[in-house]
Amino acid sequence: MREFWQRYRRNKGAVVGLAVLAFIVLIAAAAPLVYPASPWEMAGAPFQRPFGEFPLGTDMLGRNILSGIVHGARVSLMVGIVSTFFAVTLGLALGALAGYFGGVIDDALMRFTEFFQTIPSFVFAIVLVAIFRPSIASIVAAIAVVSWPPVARLVRGEFLSLRRREFVQAAVVVGETHLRIILGQILPNALSPVIVMASLMIASAILLESALSFLGLGDPNMMSWGYMIGASRSVIRQAWWMSTFPGVAILITVLALNLVGEGLSDAMNPRLARKGRA
């Protein structure tokens, strides 16, 4: 573990990313303490410029923009983490089955995966959320449904190569059940690239959520960054700050997650990291 941190620390960007991410998590956790009032409530006069009474100004309905960003952090992180959890679980299950058993099962599962990779994922997510009505559950489900295929392919590849290794063959000879071999022998060895991929998937899930709520498909009860930008874009000529600041929040969060993902990748795979940097 200490060695891992040593290697992670060598990537300066990843350390900064981790610090920024920790700060965002802290803000999200403290949101009800910092701004106890609902971010939907009118806080003052509408169209107030930033750096006045309110640090980031108010929107066209007089809502406090900083409060919206702080509360929006909760929604973004939550949607990102939960949808990634489901996508990774699904991808792990299907990829493990395909890679472990091979043959017809592999063929069928890979055709299925390929199909989901072909259909335009964002349009599919829009359709799913629209049909099942916008809510936090439908958004999380839609993002998970369109994000699992890369995990399945990655896991399948790992399983295919690990399946032939001696320690797995030994477990087969000893007579361990398939389930025990998959979970106990192969999975732990296949996990590190999946963890890297998961951290990057949280980032793209946050981007996807922001795009959905920008189009008006957000949960109507939850303040989110994409919604703030979508709602105020018609007044962008008069009030630049309303759509600018939530976008900066998205950018910083997603960037931090990507940096952390790269750092994890370097730390788990030091040989590759040196090569990439040349």
Place this chain on the structure above:
Amino acid sequence: MKSVAILLAIVILNFLLIRLAPGDPASVIAGEAGAADAKYIAQLREQFGLDKPLTTQLALYVGGVVTFDLGWSYRNQRSVADMVGERLPATLLLTVTAFIVALAIGIGLGVLAATRVGTWADSLVTVAALGFYATPLFWVGLMAILLFSVNLGWLPAFGMQTPVAMPFGDRVVDVARHMVLPVLTLAVFFVAIYARLTRASMLEVQDMDFVRTARAKGLAPARILRAHTLRNAILPVITFAGIQAGQLVGGSIVVETVFAWPGIGRLAFEALLQRDYNLLLGVFFLTSVMVIAFNLVTDLVYSLVDPRIEVGS
């Protein structure tokens, strides 16, 4: 062959989604006609074949799609195929241009960074790619409008052309000016991806034996770069570009919404506002077809760049 199977699967998925969509067409029409009595609804259900078994309905639906019948938009009282058909050229213009621009700039920047590893140019490309990879497309679009149309007044922010009559030559210039911001907005995210990919792939190929041999033979560096390094380094970029065609088409929905570009993405947004599910599913079907077409084209390009690969294998 594979494309046809995927296409059929998409049609079936679309049919299932239509069945899941809230409100069956009969009661929607009855509601709009102001008559909701049971007899009228039953008659409508029979007219649309909704009383038949599911498999018969599926067969009817597939038969319809084969003859370009994507259903009826009850809100607009028009056929869905007509509505998406008239918006398709604008979307194709936007996505194909953005795709080519993104590949050209992305590969160019990647080569630039890879041939100058460790210099400020390399760092600049790497940082910019990292940043744009993390920025939502719609926000890039809004900020571009803010800067280039609102503050500087250089470029139009909305629509595809100025709604006045003008000679053909001026019209081309007019549309081109309207295209600049949407195309760059859509392209920028993919530029970031292609630049990173090209850089990594170039660095890998540069160390390979055949490149060292070419250098030892005394070939000019520019020729080594073009004929040996880039030609091999570009393969994973093309593969990835093909995989990402879906994201490009999805991105066009957001970009068209921001710039009021009159394509199918904008149509999808309008369908969302009107809760017009038939229209939305028509857009979903057409964008899926676009992705398959993009994939076929990238397969073709791939076989041109790498003759070892045969088309269709």
